Amino acid sequence: MKKIEINKILEALPQLQCRKCTYNDCKSYAEAVVNDGENINKCEPGSDQTQFEISKILNNSNTGLNKSKIENYKIAKIDFDECIGCTICIKVCPVDAIIGARRQQHYIIDDQCNGCELCIEQCPVNCMSMIDNPKNQSWQWPSLQSEISKANYNNKLERINKLKQEKISLSKTYNDDKKIKDYLKQAIKRESDKRTSTINFYNL
């Protein structure tokens, strides 16, 4: 039952993964509402609309989920002349909406940016700002747009987890290698000590 509620509440959230609710992502907030009785008014971008939809779900109302929206949501923009290519914004963007390489100018993929604003504060040279999205679109949820945003975020999480696993297994292999090397070093030292003591014994 709780799992169904969490999924329903997740569906009622904007999928910006912006952390303005103080949780790591929309799913963590949905879980906190169901499992810990967290306040339902913490999704700032979703505002009253989200609060209303969540309260309907918690009250078992069968009216279904209404579409919610943010009119003309803003997206991030980079001042290319100022960008130093530090890659920080790529790391913090939850939906892979930024491309670029170290020491190269970075770019926003307009259609992929959901306006979460997470990158803005992180830029060390303040060359990022929020602008009206060029198509004057609204951000709607639940919708294909919000589902794509959620999928991009989940892909990023999956990629990061895979990298972490690879790192753990690499460090394990390194430790195994180190154990073998230490063992060989000790064996060589033992043989060398034996030889030295034989030489000493025969006074060679």
Ligand code: SF4
């Ligand atoms: S969109 Fe709302 S629920 Fe999702 S992370 Fe942002 S504030 Fe939290």
Ligand code: SF4
């Ligand atoms: S580019 Fe910036 S504002 Fe846009 S989704 Fe990524 S972190 Fe959020």
Ligand code: SF4
């Ligand atoms: S955080 Fe700022 S300086 Fe660093 S790559 Fe992104 S836009 Fe460029």
